[in-house]
Structures are given as structure tokens and as C-alpha cells.
Amino acid sequence: MSEMEKVNVAIKSAYRLLHPMHTVLVSCVGKTGKPNIITLAWAMPTSIDPPLVAIGISPRRHSYALIEKTQEFVVNIPAWRYWMKPGSAAQQAAETMTNSMKQA
Secondary structure (H helix, E strand, O other): OOOOOOOOOOOOOOHHHHOOOOOEEEEEEOOOOOEEEEEEOOEEEEEOOOOEEEEOOOOOOHHHHHHHHHOOOEEEOOOHHHOOOOOOHHHHHHHHHHHHHHHO
16 A cells, blocks of 8 residues: 555635544544554534634543643544545545645
8 A cells, every 4th residue: 555645735625624524533642752543433623713623532542541631633534535436426526625625
């Protein structure tokens, strides 16, 4: 598998990547510097300006404790091409939307 590329999207358009969306990857790091990632099915944009995202993590999860201690996390949004059926109407619509956001 090739390395995934990062796509820069205008911050005013970034909320469109989250809604509707099924899965995000939230990365965080503890005080020791050891990286951690959790897959979440609950994330939603809450504000465009300033850009804010709400995520839901059970307090029983290791990632919850790390984020609570450091107060930092990163929401990673997998590219559509990695979870949509190639050539499907949904995949084509997603590519069109991504291209329009790159230009914004």
C-alpha cells in the first residue's frame, strides 16, 4: 500500500468533510510522547468560525485519559477513495466535492 497523501482544504470548507461522515481517526499523544490513535464513529462540526469539532470518546478508553491530560488531539479524516467503491456515484461525487474544496 502506498503512503496516503495529505490534502489541504480551505478551513471554511473543512466542515463538509465531517458531515455526513462515518469514521474519523483521532490521534493523540500522552505526556511520555508515545503516539496513540482511536477510530471514532462520532464526530461533528460545531462551528465554522472559529473551526470547532465535537468528538465522542468513552471515559473508559485510553485515548480519553490522554486527551484529558494533554488537552490536545488531531482529527484525521480518511480520504473517500479508501472507503468508497471505486467508480460508484458516491465516489465520483466525493471526488468532485474534494476538488471544489481545494479550489476554495
